[in-house]
Each structure stands twice: as C-alpha cells, then as structure tokens.
Amino acid sequence: MTDRDPLEGVSPDRLAWHQGALDRDPAVCADEQPDKPGFPCVRPKFFHEVHEDVLGRTWPFAFEGRLTVAHRAPVADGMVTVQTGDHGTVVLAEPIWCTGHKATEPYQEDIEHQGAELVATIPTLCHGLADVLGVQLVQRPFSPREPRVHAVLNISEDMHALNAAGLDVAAAVLVEHAATLRHLARKLSALEVGR
Numbered sequence: 001m002t003d004r005d006p007l008e009g010v011s012p013d014r015l016a017w018h019q020g021a022l023d024r025d026p027a028v029c030a031d032e033q034p035d036k037p038g039f040p041c042v043r044p045k046f047f048h049e050v051h052e053d054v055l056g057r058t059w060p061f062a063f064e065g066r067l068t069v070a071h072r073a074p075v076a077d078g079m080v081t082v083q084t085g086d087h088g089t090v091v092l093a094e095p096i097w098c099t100g101h102k103a104t105e106p107y108q109e110d111i112e113h114q115g116a117e118l119v120a121t122i123p124t125l126c127h128g129l130a131d132v133l134g135v136q137l138v139q140r141p142f143s144p145r146e147p148r149v150h151a152v153l154n155i156s157e158d159m160h161a162l163n164a165a166g167l168d169v170a171a172a173v174l175v176e177h178a179a180t181l182r183h184l185a186r187k188l189s190a191l192e193v194g195r
Helices: 012-022 164-194
Strands: 050-052 058-060 079-084 088-093 118-124 128-139 150-154
Touching: 118 164, 128 164, 150 164
Parallel strands: none
Antiparallel strands: 050 058, 079 088, 118 128, 128 150
C-alpha cells in the first residue's frame, strides 16, 4: 500500500472535469464507474462511446435501464412552459433557434435554450467516425453568471489515430467546419445586437 495521491500528475484541466463530475456539474457526464466509487466519468455530457475517468480508465456506455422518455415542455405562441421545483410554473419566450426543453427542471436557473449541435465528423483508424468540435447556441436566461445567448464549443481530450490520407481529410473537414463556426458567430452577433 502506498500513500501516493492517485491524482498526482493529472493535468489541472482533467482535475477540473473530475471535480465537476463529483459536484454533478450538468456539463459533465458523471456516470458512476462500476467498482470504482469516487471516479465517475469526466467526459462532456454529449454522447460518447465509452465512459472515461480522470485517470483514463474506460468502461462501457450502457443504455440498459437508463433510457427514460424526456417529456417536452409545451410551446404555444412562441412561449414555453417549464415546471420548476423552486419557482413553480415558469413561462418564457422560446427563441426560434431553440430545439425544445424538458418539461421539468429542479431549479429555474437550470432552464436552458439549446440550439442544434453542429459537429465536424472525421474518419479515424481507431474509432471509426469521430465527432469533433461540436458547437451550439445556448442561453440560460435565469443564470446569475451569464444569462445572454452564447455559443458552447465541445473540445474533448480524445486522441484519434490518423494516417496521412486521414490527416488530409481531417484538415479539409476542419476548414469546412471553420466556415460553419464563422456562420454561427455572425448569427450569434446578430442575436447579441438584437437583445
């Protein structure tokens, strides 16, 4: 047995994701690892093929028993109604770019408008098609820190093997995705001006 800290040498960025998983940050997957309590999944909430902890250990992403039907909040005349645990019924305008809401949230500040996620997909030698640089518009209108519409960019730490041809394909895909990011930046700029 050793007194060495198991997290010694882990990068500050990965430690931040680990702490986010422990704190149940909504951006982090945080699914518990079988037989390894205290080492939940540190990957972003977006879909991933396998879970991974702060130390790089992986385990299967299991769907059995975990899928639930998320009831969608009703929308009428551009207004969405969400039931919250702390403020009861909340009715607010739904932006045209929003893809919908869950019908219930524990806290009003958890209400979030989300646009469609736009990703670049690159063929890899190790994982087949891999989605990279996912971007979407989001707004948490009741957030005390940032209630304005903004973009979130999913930059994961996953490593993928590419040969020379694959690297050329990746470069072409990323150039095309850069145009998507620029287009979304202009859309976001217009939304910021119009608020």
